[in-house]
Amino acid sequence: MQRRSFLRVAGGGAIASAAAPLAACSSALPDVAIAPWRGPGQEPDLRRWVLAHAILAPHSHNLQSWLVDLSAPGQITLFLDRTRLLPETDPFSRQMMMSQGCFLELLDQAARERGHRADITLFPDGEPAAQAVDDRPTAHVRLQADPAVQREPLFAQILRRHTNREAYEARVPAAEAVQAILRSGAGHAFRAGVTTADEAGTFLQQRQIAKQAWRIELTTPRTVLESFKVLRIGPAEIAQHRDGLTINSPVVRAINALGLFDRSRAPAADDWATTGQIDTFNQAIDSTPAFYWLISEGNSRVTQINAGRAWVRAQLAATAAGLAMQPISQALQEYPEVEAPYRAIHDLLGAPAPAHTVQMWARLGHAPAVQPAPRRGLEAHIRKA
Ligand SMILES: Cc1cc2nc3c(=O)[nH]c(=O)nc-3n(C[C@H](O)[C@H](O)[C@H](O)COP(=O)(O)O)c2cc1C
Numbered sequence: 001m002q003r004r005s006f007l008r009v010a011g012g013g014a015i016a017s018a019a020a021p022l023a024a025c026s027s028a029l030p031d032v033a034i035a036p037w038r039g040p041g042q043e044p045d046l047r048r049w050v051l052a053h054a055i056l057a058p059h060s061h062n063l064q065s066w067l068v069d070l071s072a073p074g075q076i077t078l079f080l081d082r083t084r085l086l087p088e089t090d091p092f093s094r095q096m097m098m099s100q101g102c103f104l105e106l107l108d109q110a111a112r113e114r115g116h117r118a119d120i121t122l123f124p125d126g127e128p129a130a131q132a133v134d135d136r137p138t139a140h141v142r143l144q145a146d147p148a149v150q151r152e153p154l155f156a157q158i159l160r161r162h163t164n165r166e167a168y169e170a171r172v173p174a175a176e177a178v179q180a181i182l183r184s185g186a187g188h189a190f191r192a193g194v195t196t197a198d199e200a201g202t203f204l205q206q207r208q209i210a211k212q213a214w215r216i217e218l219t220t221p222r223t224v225l226e227s228f229k230v231l232r233i234g235p236a237e238i239a240q241h242r243d244g245l246t247i248n249s250p251v252v253r254a255i256n257a258l259g260l261f262d263r264s265r266a267p268a269a270d271d272w273a274t275t276g277q278i279d280t281f282n283q284a285i286d287s288t289p290a291f292y293w294l295i296s297e298g299n300s301r302v303t304q305i306n307a308g309r310a311w312v313r314a315q316l317a318a319t320a321a322g323l324a325m326q327p328i329s330q331a332l333q334e335y336p337e338v339e340a341p342y343r344a345i346h347d348l349l350g351a352p353a354p355a356h357t358v359q360m361w362a363r364l365g366h367a368p369a370v371q372p373a374p375r376r377g378l379e380a381h382i383r384k385a
Contacts, residue, residue, distance in 0.1 A: 027248045030239040033374035039159055040378075046114060046143060047076055052378050053110035053158050057102035057312055060095040060329065061086055061230055062373050064243050066103045069137075069383045076141040078103070079383065080133055088226040089217065089333050093133045094304050098359065100138045101308020107141065108309075109152040117146040127301045138305070154184065154316040161316055162372055164324035167287040168365030172196050177321035181292065181364075184317035185310040191295045191351070192314070194364060205348055206291050210361075213330035213341035214281045218274050220337050221266035228263040232374075242374040284363070285328075292325065294360040295351040307359035314360075324367035332358050 040052035047070060055066065065084035069077040080096055090096060104120055111118040118141050125136040178194045185192050197203050217223045230244035234253040238246050247253075255261050267273040294310055296303045311327075318325045331341035345361065346353045 027250065029246065029248060029371055029374060030235045032239050033242045033246075034372045036375035036377050037159055037372040046111075046116065048378060049114065050107055050110040050116075050118075050143065051076065051381070053155075054103045054107040055375055055378055055381060056158055056161075057099065057106045058161075058163060058315065058327075059099040059102065060090060061227070061245060062243050063099075063230065064376055064381070065096055065099060066381050067383050068381055071383075071385060074142060076107070076143075077137050078139045078141065079135070079137050082133060082135065085133070086226060088223045088335060089329075091334050092131050093128075094299070094334065094357075094359075095329060096133065097138075097301055097304035098308035098311060101305035102312040103308075104139060104141075104305065105309035105312045106158055109155040109158065111143050112149050112152050113155045115145060115147070115149060116143045117149050118143055122302055122305060130299070130301075154313060154320065157316040157319040161312075161319045162370050163315075163326050164367045164370050165284065165326050166324070166367040166370060167284055168289060168324060168363060168367045170287070170289055171366060172198075172289045173321070173323050173364060173366070177318070177323055178290070178364075180321055181314050181317045181323075184313040185294070188306050188310045189296075190307065190310055190359070192293065192310070193349075194290050194292050196290045202348055203291070206345070206361075207285050207288070209331050209341045209344045209348065210285050210291075210328050211278075211282050212344075213333075213338055214285075214328075215278055216338050216341065217330045217333075218277055219269040220335075223335070223337075224266040228266075231263060233261070238374055242376045242380075244374075246374060284326075288363040288365055290364040291328075292360070292362045292364045293349055293358055295349060296357050296359050297355060299354070299357040299359075303357075304359065311360045315362075318364065322366070324363075324365060324370075326363045328361055328363060332361055 036052065036055060040049045043049040043052060051068060055064065059065065063084040065081040067079040067081040069079065078100065080100055085093060085096060108118045108120065121140045123136065123138065124140045128134050128136065182192050182194065195203050195206060227245055232238045232241050232244050232246045233256045234248060238248060292314060294307060296307055315325050331338065331345045343353065345358055346356060349358055351358055
């Protein structure tokens with residue numbers, strides 16, 4: 001979940017006038033927060049070069065919960081940083097596991113780029129339980145030079161892939177591009193598809209379900225507060241944390257500077273901070289010409305990892321085709337208040353729960369380019385002895 005255009009200030013007299021001097025402020029992110037998007041350059045250490053690509057993976061709430069141990073020569077041990085969970089909106093850490101999968105996919109692609117095979121052993125000490133993650137590693141990875149290894153064409157998109165929350169153009173993505181996106185997941189045992197207005201009934205229902213789930217999340221105080229905890233407003237906070245949900249618009253910075261943005265309390269359902277976000281999201285959904293979905297049978301931890309791998313491949317393939325994507329996870333989440341849209345999207349996509357899990361659901365279309373999201377940089381991910 002992501003809150004981009006948080007806070008509409010229509011009618012906010014004091015706020016609007018306080019914001020006026022800031023109109024010339026840039027909403028460009030601080031360089032330190034986006035420097036990792038320049039890539040590792042000539043980094044001589046193969047493990048670091050590969051990892052510098054992996055940390056550009058998508059992650060729910062941009063929490064970057066990837067922790068690596070490099071103490072064993074030639075090996076990368078990946079852990080889930082359990083200080084970075086989202087217990088309210090991701091109570092079973094399914095999205096966390098997908099985000100670990102996204103990381104492993106980019107790691108694998110980067111290794112191939114350098115003529116190496118990444119031998120990945122998932123859950124070498126056993127798989128975490130279905131309801132809770134633990135401290136055991138997600139994966140052991142060994143990089144082996146291998147002349148037979150095939151380079152991955154999607155690798156070229158890693159530095160270009162960004163989640164795009166803008167309004168999308170009305171034109172429907174070309175069939176060829178959709179096919180490329182769906183083909184990118186081949187090799188994984190998932191059912192994936194794209195719904196457009198050609199399937200009017202189900203398409204309009206998807207819009208409705210997405211909106212309903214978003215409204216629930218925004219009017220459930222504990223899920224709102226969970227986002228507030230990782231909300232970074234303005235260049236200083238963004239540069240300090242380089243993760244989470246970032247807002248850098250001059251107006252919101254002004255509101256925050258005036259002390260009018262209380263992150264310790266969820267706004268009421270009829271507060272403009274809530275209704276403004278709902279309006280913005282609804283407009284984005286109404287502009288969306290296509291929805292992508294990814295469904296698994298079963299929902300083991302390995303399945304979740306592989307769903308993450310398939311998802312980032314789809315987003316890279318969309319990037320290659322000049323298309324934008326944005327996950328809309330709200331209806332896929334497993335907390336009680338959102339149960340009705342959860343069931344609705346599963347039933348609509350012919351994937352009744354619990355036998356099936358809609359692992360990813362996303363907007364797809366043409367959109368203006370967006371800035372990269374902050375990254376903490378490789379050093380922050382290396383576990384210190
Ligand atoms: C499992 C998963 C779920 C996500 N859910 C959402 C979502 O509901 N809404 C959204 O705007 N972005 C969502 N994202 C995208 C992340 O917010 C995004 O990857 C992160 O902010 C980093 O930005 P980037 O993808 O541009 O690098 C999700 C990503 C993952 C991997």
